Amino acid sequence: MTTDQIRNWIATPANIQALLINIGLSAVVLFTTYLIIKILSSIIDRVIKERNINEENTDSETDNRLISDNLIRSTRVLLKTLLLYGGYFFAAILILQIFQVKVISVDDLKTAAVKIIKIVGVLVGARLAVNIGQITVKQIFERHKLNEQRRAQTLEALLRNVLTYIIFFLAALMIMEIFNVNTSAILASAGILGLAVGFGAQNLVKDIISGFFILFEDQFSVGDFVETAGIIGTVEEIGLRTCKIRQWTGQLHIIPNGEITRVTNYNRGHMMAVVTVGIAYEEDIDRAIEVLKQESYIAYKDIETILDEPQVQGVTELADSSVNIRTVAPTAPGEQWVIERELRRRFKYALDRAGIEIPYPRRVLYQREEDIHILKDQQYEG
Structure with missing residues (x-):
């Protein structure tokens, strides 16, 4: 509008009156929106409230709640945010309608409202699914009563993270579908990209998968004495990609989990100490066995780590x-x-006390008398 047109419009009393009415209606709309937002926010705070801090609940009961405090808090903040911005958005639409400025049609407004409701439903449903999944994982680990706390915590955290990523990835795809985005192409591209990454990092993927099954099947734990990948030593650390095994001489070996194909664990179940003692052929075998039996019984009474009386086979x-x-x-x-x-130490002393000889490598030389006379004649001639 030009300056003259504006002056002519202002000079008309009807236009001024219509402008004032529109401004008043706009103020009423804003004030009403403000009151509605406050009232609804108060209702949300009362309906969706967290557990009382002073309420006496055990940690297990708190962890097993289907709807956790984090979910309640996130839902309340999300609803109040949507209420605030959505309320003022609709107020702005009404004010523009009052001033006869058409920015969006009623049908478009309904479509947008439906999409917003769907998005909120998807986000809340995804968060609820994550919460249910995490509770399920926790209950599974508690039901199996895993003894290795560190292994249990590693597996539990891993499964929770994987579950969270998968659910929110699916939620993102559903939101894209709401906006009519073709997710088939995205999934196809992601599959091709994952295939390329898998070929490029197949050793890394192999190590991670092997590490997961080592932890899940509890093949060995920290502190176990094992033999694997040509290394014999004590396990110091178990990770998703590598394991650290310290040899008894002090060397620390870092082994990729993909190279662990066979494990010999010396710390699972009762082990057998095997001692073989040799006696001379001239000795009485039955008497030697009786001496070993008596010393084995004494050792069984003295040493707590011997679980049962040794057997002389x-x-x-x-x-x-x-x-x-x-x-x-x-x-x-x-x-x-x-x-x-x-x-071995006790058997050596016991056999010595009994006068039973333990043979050791010896060499006996026999010399004929003719050779002795020849040696003596050579000495005299010299």
């Missing part, structure tokens, strides 16, 4: 210079080597 081999007798003793996990060393 008898002669296991007729070797070149000894008769070998084997003794076995069930021990606590990881104590079998200590028991073997202690039993």
